[in-house]
Amino acid sequence: EAQVTQNPRYLITVTGKKLTVTCSQNMNHEYMSWYRQDPGLGLRQIYYSMNVEVTDKGDVPEGYKVSRKEKRNFPLILESPSPNQTSLYFCASSPATGFTEAFFGQGTRLTVV
Amino acid sequence: ILNVEQSPQSLHVQEGDSTNFTCSFPSSNFYALHWYRWETAKSPEALFVMTLNGDEKKKGRISATLNTKEGYSYLYIKGSQPEDSATYLCAFNSGAGSYQLTFGKGTKLSVIP
16 A cells, blocks of 8 residues: 555654654655644655755755655654754655655654643 | 635535535745645545646545636535545645645534434
């Protein structure tokens, strides 16, 4: 089954404790991205990757890091989480055409206390 | 940051009513316009990807139109059912170089049985 898998689904952590949210896709898509969803705001892009070892900042990259060592995986790293990073996070993948649909993971609800 | 506006923010309709909502986007540098359906506690799922001015797409009772010259797209739902209750997101892709999607804040539809 074609899917994008994020882990964990829910996470509560403390300020400053490094964490990684994993994202994996099995569709051989070139393009992967991370979004955050906050009440009253649309999905905002954090980082994206157009292929292995090619990553770039989205609209809200501060406080986040990513890596793309393999085509299928695109982890999101919070080196020193802060409460303003409490949010719902989505990973998405698509073929690198721009006019094909994006496939989203199940979401990760992160709370930083 | 590109401006993608959706209206209304939310609406309630009776079962059986037809409804429509709007997505406005910049009319310059158009590449593609996406519509997604996002049910609570699930991940967004693609409805349509539209690329040509005048495009009309249909999936069951849901259809969409696109006007790239004036920068808007309409999503129509005919004979709304309770299972249509969801947030409908549009996303604008401005260029072939980066495939970056800019999302609107969504229209939350509630269909009352």
